[in-house]
Amino acid sequence: MNRKYIVDNTTREYLCVALQKGREWEPSNQDTLTEFMDSRENKDSPEFELLSGEYNDNAFFEKWIRNGTNYLFRY
Numbered sequence: 001m002n003r004k005y006i007v008d009n010t011t012r013e014y015l016c017v018a019l020q021k022g023r024e025w026e027p028s029n030q031d032t033l034t035e036f037m038d039s040r041e042n043k044d045s046p047e048f049e050l051l052s053g054e055y056n057d058n059a060f061f062e063k064w065i066r067n068g069t070n071y072l073f074r075y
Contacts, residue, residue, distance in 0.1 A: 003028075005060065007051045010042055020054075 002020040007013070015036045018025045029036075042048050053060075 002054055002056050003060065004054050005052065006033075006036070007053070008040055009049065009051050011040075017052075 003016045004018040004020075004025065006015050006017055013036075015029055015033065017027065017029060017033060019028050020026075037043075037050075040048070040050070
């Protein structure tokens with residue numbers, strides 16, 4: 001299954017924001033998206049950026065979780 005994520009590259013916290021079901025994308029965790037965005041400690045920094053990407057479960061695990069993601073935020 002493919003999922004779309006937002007990742008804070010500084011804290012390595014992430015939020016899954018959409019799931020692919022067939023050919024369509026279905027939003028997920030929209031109720032916590034604002035809270036996630038507002039909780040970024042460095043959001044006022046000029047270097048601040050959030051990464052976004054579309055991954056299948058295995059690719060996301062390899063890129064982020066296995067390589068040091070320290071916080072699982074509502075998968």
